[in-house]
Amino acid sequence: MKKMQQIITKSLQDMLSKDVILFVIKIGFISFAVTLLFAWSMWGLVTNIIASYLSWIPWTWVQTSGASIATFSFTYMLFIIIVALLTSLYSEKLLIALAKKRYPDVPVVGSANITTSILLTLKASIVFLLLFIITLPLLFIPLFGQVLILYLWSILLKEPTIYDVGALFINDKKTLKEKKKKTRVLAMIAALFNYIPLVNIFAPVFAQILFLHHILGKEK
Numbered sequence: 001m002k003k004m005q006q007i008i009t010k011s012l013q014d015m016l017s018k019d020v021i022l023f024v025i026k027i028g029f030i031s032f033a034v035t036l037l038f039a040w041s042m043w044g045l046v047t048n049i050i051a052s053y054l055s056w057i058p059w060t061w062v063q064t065s066g067a068s069i070a071t072f073s074f075t076y077m078l079f080i081i082i083v084a085l086l087t088s089l090y091s092e093k094l095l096i097a098l099a100k101k102r103y104p105d106v107p108v109v110g111s112a113n114i115t116t117s118i119l120l121t122l123k124a125s126i127v128f129l130l131l132f133i134i135t136l137p138l139l140f141i142p143l144f145g146q147v148l149i150l151y152l153w154s155i156l157l158k159e160p161t162i163y164d165v166g167a168l169f170i171n172d173k174k175t176l177k178e179k180k181k182k183t184r185v186l187a188m189i190a191a192l193f194n195y196i197p198l199v200n201i202f203a204p205v206f207a208q209i210l211f212l213h214h215i216l217g218k219e220k
Contacts, residue, residue, distance in 0.1 A: 008189065011209040014098055020205060023094050027086045028201035035079040073139075077132060080194055080203070081125045081156065087204035088117045088160050094205070095168060095212055103216045112167040120160040128156045153191035157207040158183055165211040179215050186210045 014020060096108055131152055132139075139145040162183055166176045190207035194200045 007210055007213045010213045014209050015206055024202050024205055027083055031079055031082040034082050039075050083201050084156055084204040085121045088121050088164050091208055106216055108168055109171050110167050112164045117164055120163050124156050124159050128152055150188055150191050153194050154184060154187035157190055158187040161207045161211050165208055165215055
């Protein structure tokens with residue numbers, strides 16, 4: 001528990017740095033532009049598809065207003081996915097700079113493969129979207145739905161993040177496998193940012209910083 005508190009404290013401190021804030025703003029702006037283009041061109045089609053999917057539910061309000069809410073949620077999820085993908089692709093220099101500041105004696109032993117990063121992010125995104133669609137009716141259940149979506153968001157963050165961060169500082173697969181333990185909790189903590197519009201653009205980089213401190217351990 002104490003180690004977890006230290007990881008969260010260090011990560012929040014790093015989140016307030018100028019470099020992190022500027023990086024997140026750039027990623028957020030590009031992601032918003034891409035999502036806005038999608039929403040402008042595909043909103044009606046997606047709403048009709050979701051309405052058809054929800055037609056079996058006996059509650060009328062879910063079939064009508066629920067479809068619009070679900071479409072907005074889907075677009076919001078797309079925005080989160082784009083932010084996660086771009087963060088995965090362009091955060092390496094930022095992570096190395098943060099590591100040198102906190103852990104100057106820890107060497108950089110490698111680099112994340114771009115193709116692997118993209119594939120892992122796409123895989124996590126597909127799993128996330130499939131589970132989101134399958135469990136969509138459950139998301140309308142108070143409290144349970146909020147916990148469920150938090151878990152789904154953690155799926156989007158966990159595997160790509162442990163790879164992107166681990167590839168920089170760990171060569172041994174057994175060590176990396178050991179470090180993957182308890183990262184689900186870290187991913188869910190980072191995913192909490194997704195509940196707040198605008199602040200949600202910090203979720204992927206916050207996950208990376210959390211994983212960075214989790215992997216590298218005590219500050220030198």
